[in-house]
Amino acid sequence: MNLEENFQQKVDDEIKIEPKDWMPEKYRQTLIRQISQHAHSEIVGMLPEGNWITRAPSLRRKAILIAKVQDEAGHGLYLYSAAETLGISRDEMYDQLHTGKAKYSSIFNYPTLTWADIGAIGWLVDGAAILNQIPLCRTSFGPYARAMVRVCKEESFHQRQGFELLLTLSQGTEAQKKMCQDAINRWWWPSLMMFGPNDDASPHTAQSMKWKIKRFTNDELRQKFIDMIAEQVKVLNMTLPDDELKWNEERKHYDFGKINWEEFWQVVGGNGPCNKQRLDARKNAWADGEWVREAATAYAEKKLAKQTTNAA
Amino acid sequence: MITIRKFYYGDYGESKLDSSSDNETSSSPSGVGGEWPLWEVFIRSKQGLDHKHAGSLHAADATMAIENARDVYTRRMEGISIWVVESKHIHASNPDDADALYDPANDKAYRHPTFYNLPDAVKHM
Ligand SMILES: [Fe+2]
Numbered sequence: 348m349n350l351e352e353n354f355q356q357k358v359d360d361e362i363k364i365e366p367k368d369w370m371p372e373k374y375r376q377t378l379i380r381q382i383s384q385h386a387h388s389e390i391v392g393m394l395p396e397g398n399w400i401t402r403a404p405s406l407r408r409k410a411i412l413i414a415k416v417q418d419e420a421g422h423g424l425y426l427y428s429a430a431e432t433l434g435i436s437r438d439e440m441y442d443q444l445h446t447g448k449a450k451y452s453s454i455f456n457y458p459t460l461t462w463a464d465i466g467a468i469g470w471l472v473d474g475a476a477i478l479n480q481i482p483l484c485r486t487s488f489g490p491y492a493r494a495m496v497r498v499c500k501e502e503s504f505h506q507r508q509g510f511e512l513l514l515t516l517s518q519g520t521e522a523q524k525k526m527c528q529d530a531i532n533r534w535w536w537p538s539l540m541m542f543g544p545n546d547d548a549s550p551h552t553a554q555s556m557k558w559k560i561k562r563f564t565n566d567e568l569r570q571k572f573i574d575m576i577a578e579q580v581k582v583l584n585m586t587l588p589d590d591e592l593k594w595n596e597e598r599k600h601y602d603f604g605k606i607n608w609e610e611f612w613q614v615v616g617g618n619g620p621c622n623k624q625r626l627d628a629r630k631n632a633w634a635d636g637e638w639v640r641e642a643a644t645a646y647a648e649k650k651l652a653k654q655t656t657n658a659a
Numbered sequence: 660m661i662t663i664r665k666f667y668y669g670d671y672g673e674s675k676l677d678s679s680s681d682n683e684t685s686s687s688p689s690g691v692g693g694e695w696p697l698w699e700v701f702i703r704s705k706q707g708l709d710h711k712h713a714g715s716l717h718a719a720d721a722t723m724a725i726e727n728a729r730d731v732y733t734r735r736m737e738g739i740s741i742w743v744v745e746s747k748h749i750h751a752s753n754p755d756d757a758d759a760l761y762d763p764a765n766d767k768a769y770r771h772p773t774f775y776n777l778p779d780a781v782k783h784m
Pocket residue numbers: 389418419422498502
């Protein structure tokens with residue numbers, strides 16, 4: 348058995364691949380791309396929600412939102428660390444994000460216009476993310492799988508707090524109900540796009556499935572999400588903005604309308620409502636933090652030198 | 660012959676490994692290319708249990724590494740004690756040597772209690 352066959356055998360036998368094990372170069376590259384994009388999404392994902400921390404309507408909601416956004420920072424860190432075990436440095440990944448070479452989930456290029464958007468993000472965006480992430484807990488690369496286990500454990504409160512927020516609005520005044528429905532209307536379609544292009548437009552899926560980097564196809568996960576949300580929305584007494592959405596008894600799934608892929612590719616390509624704003628925020632944070640990074644290094648050096656002289 | 664080669668916890672590839680051996684003896688706290696060094700975090704989840712590897716993070720020094728580890732790895736009471744060690748100080752065995760290292764353990768069944776056949780009359784053993 349050659350190296351590649353040996354590798355595939357391990358994957359087939361559900362034996363995790365660890366950083367120092369032999370792996371095909373393409374596998375390494377695919378993982379670096381996928382994990383770093385995932386990490387970038389967690390980090391950029393803090394921006395639309397962070398936008399509402401100072402304006403949360405109560406101390407309770409503010410504490411929850413801060414905790415959630417802090418979790419997302421942690422998710423970014425777990426994932427960056429997992430990617431680093433594949434031989435790419437943290438700075439290299441930041442650089443790829445800042446220069447636009449690396450992508451992040453295009454959902455975060457939409458604006459958060461009202462407080463209800465925070466609920467819609469928790470329910471729909473985190474909800475979609477969870478469906479993507481649960482199978483990744485069993486992905487073939489050990490450090491990625493372990494990071495995802497950690498992420499998934501923390502993720503479940505994110506969706507629940509979002510739903511609870513919307514539920515509160517849905518039982519409120521007419522204006523609050525309207526705000527709730529409006530947020531659902533705006534976030535529904537972009538959430539469906541989070542699962543990525545249709546399977547027939549997704550050429551790398553087969554290879555990723557063979558390597559067990561991916562466990563389900565984009566369309567499988569999207570259908571699962573739609574089936575789940577179409578039921579949950581009834582509890583809110585709200586609707587989803589899709590006239591073609593209806594239960595198909597034969598398929599035992601919900602049928603749904605056409606997704607606007609043209610919009611998806613536009614946003615991926617940099618022409619979404621907030622692409623520039625998001626990227627600028629990240630670039631500025633990195634540039635403004637430079638003196639902090641340098642100062643901390645200088646301080647550590649000074650402390651170390653002191654220790655060495657004391658020891659001598 | 661068994662050789663234990665030095666690796667980062669993560670696989671940084673041979674070329675970067677070589678330069679890391681100078682790093683180990685030098686006193687500079689900065690990591691690869693001006694990045695804060697990488698630290699491995701070990702957490703004791705409750706009194707009486709071992710510290711277990713939880714993940715890694717970058718920090719300028721040990722104090723910061725512990726503070727950051729507290730913030731990212733113990734937000735939900737996952738731990739009561741934290742160890743951090745700079746990743747460059749972790750020495751690891753090489754997976755290519757796995758056969759040489761662990762195979763000999765296979766043919767020593769007499770190290771296990773089930774190897775010994777005793778009459779049923781013997782109780783509590
Ligand atoms: Fe997350």
